[in-house]
Amino acid sequence: MIPILFGISLLIFFLFALMPGDYFSSNRRLSPQRLEELRALYGMNKPLIVRYFIWLKNVFHGDFGFSLQHMQPVTTLINQYIWNSFIVALATLFFTWTIALVIGIYSATKQYSIFDRLVTLGVFASLSVPSFFIGLLLIKLFGVDLHILPIGGMIDTGSTTTGLAYVLEVLRHMILPITVLTFLSVGSLTRYFRTGMLEVLRMDFIRTARAKGLKERTVIFRHALRNAILPAITLLAFELPGLFSGAIITEQIFSWPGIGRIQLDALSARDYPVLMTLTMLLAFLTILGNFLADVLYAAADPRIRLTKKEGG
Incomplete structure (x- = not known):
């Protein structure tokens, strides 16, 4: 079960990461400079493999990320x-x-x-x-x-x-x-x-x-x-x-x-x-x-x- 979950987590992360657009890009009032600043602030400008291991490390600590739409942790x-x-x-x-x-x-x-x-x-x-x-x-x-x-x-x-x-x-x-x-x-x-x-x-x-x-x-x-x-x-x-x-x-x-x-x-x-x-x-x-x-x-x-x- 553990190897299967690990493989699924890898597939899920890369599928969502490769989808076009993100939460910030849906806000048309943001300038390109501000858009890049926000992506850098939340680590979205890092390589995918680096982002995956950061996400996986946080998951092992019970942190599944932060919901920008609701402005609270995903687990909460x-x-x-x-x-x-x-x-x-x-x-x-x-x-x-x-x-x-x-x-x-x-x-x-x-x-x-x-x-x-x-x-x-x-x-x-x-x-x-x-x-x-x-x-x-x-x-x-x-x-x-x-x-x-x-x-x-x-x-x-x-x-x-x-x-x-x-x-x-x-x-x-x-x-x-x-x-x-x-x-x-x-x-x-x-x-x-x-x-x-x-x-x-x-x-x-x-x-x-x-x-x-x-x-x-x-x-x-x-x-x-x-x-x-x-x-x-x-x-x-x-x-x-x-x-x-x-x-x-x-x-x-x-x-x-x-x-x-x-x-x-x-x-x-x-x-x-x-x-x-x-x-x-x-x-x-x-x-x-x-x-x-x-x-x-x-x-x-x-x-x-x-x-x-x-x-x-």
Whole structure:
């Protein structure tokens, strides 16, 4: 994991460093002389390789740079918003896997039934409907027409709640963003679970288990599920970074104070230290997801543990 992160950091730094323009060049009121002075002040006139090792050294000390747009350290800026995105992403991940697992298994065991056909229709709808459309539709329905849920923000305007009341208020505001993200993510995962279960249920060892007189529930959950879940585990490596990158539009729609808005602002202002830090964060989450997928593979499939022991 460490060599991969090192290679990614090298790639990310040089890609952003070679992009045309910077934060100062977007200000047309600066004279060429003042522009060069500011670049020299922040070390932007040094060779790329020197700038990279300076940046890497600072990263090892927990310093990811300074946001010129927000005039504060990048770590301080991101720390204000990252946890807001994390709670939405983790809640979405939990609901997505739970719903997809239940629906996928039941749909596979009831193949060609009305429920299975409705699930197939829902899967295609989940994969084809844009996030902004479903987000605005839910705002119109539950926020404007029914007045059941808040239409944006993390808390009510002017709210001074604390303790449990504050937690409940945040949870109310999370319902619509989580619903949108779950709806957009659950379709592909349900398809993986359903396809995996259908393939496993046709295998010889399932017929043997049924021939032994085992209960259908035992056959499905003890024998079939552990084999069917393996292809879906691979998706775990992309779920968390995918939720963060896919939540940019959703956070804009619901005015959720997460890192999605920070990414868009940094991109338009060419605030490269912020963009590099967020890109490194997504890369780290992807690598961490791959590591967790390997661990879950060994937990779900005893053959992998046996192979590792024999190899050792």
